[in-house]
Amino acid sequence: MEDKTAELLEATPRNYPAGAVVSHQGDSNTRIFIIASGWSCVSRHLSNGSRQIIDTPLRGDILGFPQFDGGGINSLSCVSDVTLYEIPGQSFRKVLDQNATLSVLFARIAARQHAITVERLTSVCRRSALERTAHYLLETGERLGAGDHGYDCPLTQHDLADALGLTQIHVNRTLRELRERELVSFRAGSVEFLSRPKLVKLAGFDRAYLQYNWPSALQKSASSRHSPAPRPATL
Amino acid sequence: MEDKTAELLEATPRNYPAGAVVSHQGDSNTRIFIIASGWSCVSRHLSNGSRQIIDTPLRGDILGFPQFDGGGINSLSCVSDVTLYEIPGQSFRKVLDQNATLSVLFARIAARQHAITVERLTSVCRRSALERTAHYLLETGERLGAGDHGYDCPLTQHDLADALGLTQIHVNRTLRELRERELVSFRAGSVEFLSRPKLVKLAGFDRAYLQYNWPSALQKSASSRHSPAPRPATL
């Protein structure tokens, strides 16, 4: 993106410490967020006291795109220290109105976001705890642009449980089994793929849904379909 | 929408019989669909043979908005006879580029669609079969613009199961319990609310996520927040 655009967006970088809540459930939030670094989660709190983590956005992800995360209903909180850009909704919309290319770009990002949610829905409905956990760890690695060896992940087992629709205790048992089967290890804040191919097979993981299906107009600036470079998280 | 816009969209109405498949999983579909009437479902077929229904779009709903349903990954099939408008993706995009108001409109529709998926995710993760089923029946009634008494619904118990992440057999038992508790009756293609207030309480249903949060620019054309008129499904 060009500097002029960045200026018009009035994007201001902000830092939040681990545990901070960027946007509360129920607040009428009109900001757009772009994650620069750190782990956060979009979650809903139900009346029965349980928490559902909708997504764990990562570097480069965009939230709030016209209330895209269900604005005003969900909250955004930080798992680790987080740096993100905040953009007033109004200037965001103004820029989109004037820049068709950017509009298409953001529409694609929104579409990918939806695809991720749909995949999680499928996962929760039709995959066992083992498959589901495996799938999440693979998905997250892919979204991070991490290699085949692993990545660092500050989520607790409790966070994982809230994201996967399990209890913390069962997540613990599931992680142990994945480790004992020598598929993945999730310990001390880091994920290690022990046998990625077997893990992919177990989870039924197909990364197609994570790709940005750039329309032809954007092809030249987009990376090739099967070895995407991580998008820059700077404006 | 004005006639000129409708022309530019090149929207053509089409009829499909019950059981027809409008778009196959895996096809590279670039069309946008607007449902005019009938019941259909967006679904994914997993390698293990099971089917996951992502959504049951209804009159006025829009699909495929830039590959919004995870284009190329999911399929659209008809439960009943269905009439829908098909719009070539390219002309749709062209119109959006020229009409900022329409862009915002569609962005909101997409946002609502995402909110629905998020709600289903939450439902599947954190609500029991009974609550989940109750929630779905309420949501669908709301989306149909049906009254407090009930509505017609051609879905089979098996369809419901695939949408809710349950087995058909358990859906049957769940529906029986809902009937015996005198909350809802789902029989012979029609849903009857026996005690809607109790049902709402059981499901923890809050329709806020179904509202279109129209920005101020569209306020005058939008209906009031708490008694929305069904949108027209004609162009």
Add this chain to the structure above:
DNA sequence: CGAGCATTTGACACGTTTCAATCTCTGTGG
């Protein structure tokens, strides 16, 4: 050192699935 939080483990309860069979309805052809 103790407090607090995350992780680990075991035993048991419960919700949901699986398997198998029966029943009801609807449309069709003899």
Add this chain to the structure above:
DNA sequence: CCACAGAGATTGAAACGTGTCAAATGCTCG
């Protein structure tokens, strides 16, 4: 008009996956 086929709905019994409860362990930070 009846027999039959096929799809959906219903019911029961048993198996299985995950949740619940309870307790111990390990870790980090004041």
